[in-house]
Amino acid sequence: MLENLRHTYRALRTTRRCYSAHSAASVFSDSRTAEFLAAAVSPASIPQLHGLPEITVTGRANVGKSTLLNAVLGRAKLLNVSKRAGRTQSLNFFRVGAQPGKLVVVDAPGYGARGRQEWGDLFNHYLRERKQLRRVFLLFSAKHGLNEVDRAMLRLLNEECQATGGTRYTLQAILTKADTVLDMKDGPSHIRSIQKDIFDTAPTCLPAIVTTASKHPHFGIEEVRQSIADACGLA
Numbered sequence: 001m002l003e004n005l006r007h008t009y010r011a012l013r014t015t016r017r018c019y020s021a022h023s024a025a026s027v028f029s030d031s032r033t034a035e036f037l038a039a040a041v042s043p044a045s046i047p048q049l050h051g052l053p054e055i056t057v058t059g060r061a062n063v064g065k066s067t068l069l070n071a072v073l074g075r076a077k078l079l080n081v082s083k084r085a086g087r088t089q090s091l092n093f094f095r096v097g098a099q100p101g102k103l104v105v106v107d108a109p110g111y112g113a114r115g116r117q118e119w120g121d122l123f124n125h126y127l128r129e130r131k132q133l134r135r136v137f138l139l140f141s142a143k144h145g146l147n148e149v150d151r152a153m154l155r156l157l158n159e160e161c162q163a164t165g166g167t168r169y170t171l172q173a174i175l176t177k178a179d180t181v182l183d184m185k186d187g188p189s190h191i192r193s194i195q196k197d198i199f200d201t202a203p204t205c206l207p208a209i210v211t212t213a214s215k216h217p218h219f220g221i222e223e224v225r226q227s228i229a230d231a232c233g234l235a
């Protein structure tokens with residue numbers, strides 16, 4: 001049991017080292033300045049916010065999107081989270097950095113059985129039209145891995161990236177809730193098999209960052225910040 005835990009931590013640290021060459025500290029240095037800007041429930045209510053680069057998260061309902069963004073922004077409760085799937089029901093825009101801001105992060109409603117059709121339509125519209133979108137983070141549970149809906153979403157985004165040569169936005173996977181696999185006997189190999197599944201489904205997707213965001217110690221959050229800063233040209 002103990003040996004398994006050590007192996008898992010070692011595997012996770014290796015992943016972390018790959019991303020720690022630079023620091024995104026300056027972009028996310030003052031968490032007090034992060035601010036909710038707008039919630040969009042229809043294409044017409046998506047705010048323009050001209051000028052600032054933007055990133056968004058997507059994933060199955062309840063995978064941990066809002067929790068991850070709270071950790072990235074360094075705020076415990078800026079975004080609403082819930083044990084019940086379907087908590088986030090609009091596209092929610094948050095400014096990072098004091099006015100005029102450095103970038104915008106966008107929380108999205110979950111897809112899948114608990115995500116409603118209209119939320120999917122709104123998100124698809126946003127992806128199609130958003131000129132300042134730099135990176136889409138696809139979140140998957142480290143415990144459950146990918147299902148067919150996840151693979152369909154990955155394929156769709158992969159095709160879009162291939163069609164545009166990554167000139168519009170790029171993709172990066174994130175595995176959430178890593179703490180839940182730490183006491184699994186085959187934790188590291190389980191994580192590796194999810195990473196392979198992601199690569200096989202979407203070769204253009206950047207390698208998954210492994211994270212824990214609700215329980216302390218957090219894990220992988222600095223890597224996510226770095227990826228956001230890179231994507232927005234701020235690293």
Ligand SMILES: Nc1nc2c(ncn2[C@@H]2O[C@H](COP(=O)(O)OP(=O)(O)OP(=O)(O)O)[C@@H](O)[C@H]2O)c(=O)[nH]1
Binds near residue numbers: 061067068085088108
């Ligand atoms: N163990 C564990 N639980 C987590 C982690 N991140 C999120 N959770 C839990 O997962 C549940 C869902 O979290 P949310 O952040 O609301 O998930 P979401 O993807 O935004 O959900 P929707 O808005 O409903 O699509 C909550 O009970 C969180 O506490 C994590 O790293 N570890």
Ligand SMILES: [Mg+2]
Binds near residue numbers: 081087088108109
């Ligand atoms: Mg949410």
